[in-house]
Amino acid sequence: MSGGEALAQSFQEWLGLVQDRLTAGAKSSGAWIACGPVAGSRLIGGAHRRALDARAPRLGGTCSGDRQAIPRRKPVSPAAPASGVAPSAAASRVLGNDMDAGYHRLSIMNTLGGTMTGKAPKPAIITCAPTGAIHTPTMSPALPVTPEEIAEASLAAAGAGAAIVHLHVRDPEDGHPVQDAGLFKEVIAAVKDKSEVIINLTTGGSPHMSVDERIAPAVQLAPELASLNMGSMNFGLFPMLTRFPDLEHDWERRHLENKDIVFKNTYADIERILKLCGDQGTRFEFECYDTAHLYNLANMLDRGLVRPPLFIQTVLGLFGGTGADLEDLAHLRRTALRLFGNDFEWSVVGAGAAQLRLGSIALSLGGNARVGLEDSLWDGPGKLAESNAAQVRRIAEMARLLHRDVATPDETRRRLDLRDSVGK
Numbered sequence: 159m160s161g162g163e164a165l166a167q168s169f170q171e172w173l174g175l176v177q178d179r180l181t182a183g184a185k186s187s188g189a190w191i192a193c194g195p196v197a198g199s200r201l202i203g204g205a206h207r208r209a210l211d212a213r214a215p216r217l218g219g220t221c222s223g224d225r226q227a228i229p230r231r232k233p234v235s236p237a238a239p240a241s242g243v244a245p246s247a248a249a250s251r252v253l254g255n256d257m258d259a260g261y262h263r264l265s266i267m268n269t270l271g272g273t274m275t276g277k278a279p280k281p282a283i284i285t286c287a288p289t290g291a292i293h294t295p296t297m298s299p300a301l302p303v304t305p306e307e308i309a310e311a312s313l314a315a316a317g318a319g320a321a322i323v324h325l326h327v328r329d330p331e332d333g334h335p336v337q338d339a340g341l342f343k344e345v346i347a348a349v350k351d352k353s354e355v356i357i358n359l360t361t362g363g364s365p366h367m368s369v370d371e372r373i374a375p376a377v378q379l380a381p382e383l384a385s386l387n388m389g390s391m392n393f394g395l396f397p398m399l400t401r402f403p404d405l406e407h408d409w410e411r412r413h414l415e416n417k418d419i420v421f422k423n424t425y426a427d428i429e430r431i432l433k434l435c436g437d438q439g440t441r442f443e444f445e446c447y448d449t450a451h452l453y454n455l456a457n458m459l460d461r462g463l464v465r466p467p468l469f470i471q472t473v474l475g476l477f478g479g480t481g482a483d484l485e486d487l488a489h490l491r492r493t494a495l496r497l498f499g500n501d502f503e504w505s506v507v508g509a510g511a512a513q514l515r516l517g518s519i520a521l522s523l524g525g526n527a528r529v530g531l532e533d534s535l536w537d538g539p540g541k542l543a544e545s546n547a548a549q550v551r552r553i554a555e556m557a558r559l560l561h562r563d564v565a566t567p568d569e570t571r572r573r574l575d576l577r578d579s580v581g582k
């Protein structure tokens with residue numbers, strides 16, 4: 159499939175999604191959702207109702223019983239709805255006594271990133287993850303390995319439109335992933351010398367590493383931004399062995415064939431990283447590979463352990479996490495909207511062949527995208543990407559085709575409320 163055909167396919171899928179959402183919107187037009195003082199919504203049953211029970215505390219209600227809610231959004235008065243549209247008679251009837259508890263109108267406008275409201279969507283924040291810890295040097299000559307190569311790839315990505323670079327480092331000799339603070343320091347110094355791009359250090363490291371090992375560089379170097387994985391999961395790299403049977407280094411086969419990996423991110427681990435890094439002013443790229451990870455983040459938000467705006471990186475297509483189907487993306491998006499309202503910046507990683515397809519759909523929906531050779535080596539079926547910058551150029555071009563500007567590092571700092579924001 160050519161690049162043009164791949165883009166056409168992305169758009170077809172996107173249009174299908176929009177149609178689905180418009181249909182859903184028409185069915186629920188005029189629907190008002192109550193957050194009642196006792197038992198949550200009576201407007202919609204089943205899954206929606208359970209979802210509202212989960213969301214209710216965040217709307218200022220008390221559906222959670224003895225759970226301590228932190229109201230962050232003033233409930234909308236029934237007499238003066240924010241949208242200026244009165245609840246329909248049908249909705250009023252169903253709402254009954256819950257009317258006095260405040261309500262919130264779900265709007266399909268939100269999910270379209272403002273494109274139907276007449277407001278221009280915000281510029282797209284592009285993250286580039288140049289090397290990661292999944293792919294191995296035999297797979298692609300473009301994968302940067304040495305600190306110089308990683309710095310060079312980061313600078314080229316920034317030049318092509320990336321506002322953030324998400325960094326890992328590798329052993330300069332054989333390319334295996336390491337968490338060496340000295341190597342990170344070299345990369346950061348070389349990048350900061352020439353660019354304003356935001357540095358994001360991994361705390362995920364490699365799933366083969368201990369949590370202590372993974373978090374050491376971010377604790378020592380206190381970056382503006384660090385990744386934080388929001389749950390434990392299986393991690394299966396072995397399917398790649400069929401595509402890459404001939405590997406140059408022994409470690410590559412051991413790395414890929416291990417079927418006994420649990421990527422450990424317990425609540426204790428997450429809270430420790432939040433404390434150690436957060437106390438130094440580091441903010442987080444919350445990597446969510448599954449719906450449960452979003453709920454984990456919502457729990458941390460309720461407990462005051464994280465603060466908005468949350469930078470949520472939904473990661474799809476890695477074996478052990480959510481698949482890369484359009485429906486998976488839509489479900490994660492809906493769940494995040496329901497749990498976090500407007501308190502988050504949404505970004506998407508599509509692993510492997512899904513990178514451009516899911517990234518372009520995220521951009522269509524007003525979200526942001528991450529690209530880079532950490533997540534995908536490809537630039538089309540069977541065609542290796544020539545560089546990280548080439549992938550950034552591709553997604554930036556897609557943003558512009560969708561009439562989105564590309565966010566600068568400074569604008570991204572302001573939107574994510576990073577420590578080095580101008581004026582802070």
Ligand SMILES: [Zn+2]
Binds near residue numbers: 325363
């Ligand atoms: Zn990473």
